[in-house]
Amino acid sequence: MFIDTHVHLNNPQLEANFEQVINDALMVGVEKMIVVGYDLETSKKAVELANQYDFIYAAVGFHPTEIKNYTDDEYQNLELLASMPKVVAIGEVGFDFHWDTTTKEEQLTAFVRQIELAKKLKLPLIIHSRDAHQLTFETLKKHNASKVGGIMHSYSGSVEMAKEYLKMHFCLGISGPVTFKNGKNMKDVVKAIDAKYLVSETDSPYLTPEPYRGQINGPKNVLLIVEEMAKLKGISISEMAQNIKDNVKRIFGDKYE
Numbered sequence: 001m002f003i004d005t006h007v008h009l010n011n012p013q014l015e016a017n018f019e020q021v022i023n024d025a026l027m028v029g030v031e032k033m034i035v036v037g038y039d040l041e042t043s044k045k046a047v048e049l050a051n052q053y054d055f056i057y058a059a060v061g062f063h064p065t066e067i068k069n070y071t072d073d074e075y076q077n078l079e080l081l082a083s084m085p086k087v088v089a090i091g092e093v094g095f096d097f098h099w100d101t102t103t104k105e106e107q108l109t110a111f112v113r114q115i116e117l118a119k120k121l122k123l124p125l126i127i128h129s130r131d132a133h134q135l136t137f138e139t140l141k142k143h144n145a146s147k148v149g150g151i152m153h154s155y156s157g158s159v160e161m162a163k164e165y166l167k168m169h170f171c172l173g174i175s176g177p178v179t180f181k182n183g184k185n186m187k188d189v190v191k192a193i194d195a196k197y198l199v200s201e202t203d204s205p206y207l208t209p210e211p212y213r214g215q216i217n218g219p220k221n222v223l224l225i226v227e228e229m230a231k232l233k234g235i236s237i238s239e240m241a242q243n244i245k246d247n248v249k250r251i252f253g254d255k256y257e
C-alpha cells in the first residue's frame, strides 16, 4: 500500500539491522522502496539491493557534498550503474550549502553533469537542495531538466516555487518534517498542491517523523507521513496512498513496475 521513494538502506546505520528494518516496513504495508545513492559506493550498494529484492529499486548519483575528488572514472561508473534494469532515477544530486566540504563551483559542475546524464539516459532526477532554493531552480531550468522531471526530495521551498516545479514535471517529496510542530512550510505545501504531485519518503536513517524524533528513522515510518498527508488533504489514507502509487509510476515510468 505504501511507497518510500527515498530511503538509504545503503547507509551503515541501517545496514546493521537490515533484515529487521525491511521486515518492519513490509509488516506495516510498505510495498516498494527506492534506495537512493549519494556517492559511488552507496550507488553500487543501491543497485545490489535492487537486484536482490523485488520490492527495492535504486537511484544512483553523487550528492553535492560527496564529489570532492571525483574524476571522469567515477562518472563513467555512474553511467554504467544508471543503465542497469532496476535503476529508476539519477539521485540524489543538487546543491547543499549547509556544509562546506565542496565549493559552489564544484557542486554546480557535478550537478550539471548529472542532469545531462539523466537526459541522455531518459531517467528522472531526485533533487537534494539545502540552503539553495533559487540556484537549484535556476540550474534545473537552464539545463532543461523538465525533459526528465523527477522528485524534489524533502521539499522545503515555498508554495509558489512548488507550482513552478510542477510546470517542469517535478513532483514534491514529502518527508518527516510534515509531522513536526514547526513543519508549517511543508504542511502548507501539502494543503496547497494537488495530490497528483505529492510522493512520500522517509530519507531514513534521517528526518525521523513525530512521535519518534531523535530515534533512527526506518521505512516503516512512511506510514506516519502518508497519514499526516491524508489528514492535511482531508482524504482517506488509502486514497492518499493510491495517489502516491500512481504518481510514482508516472515519474519512474517503464523501469518501475
Ligand SMILES: [Zn+2]
Pocket (backbone or CB within 6 Å): 006, 008, 036, 092, 203
Ligand atoms: Zn537522502
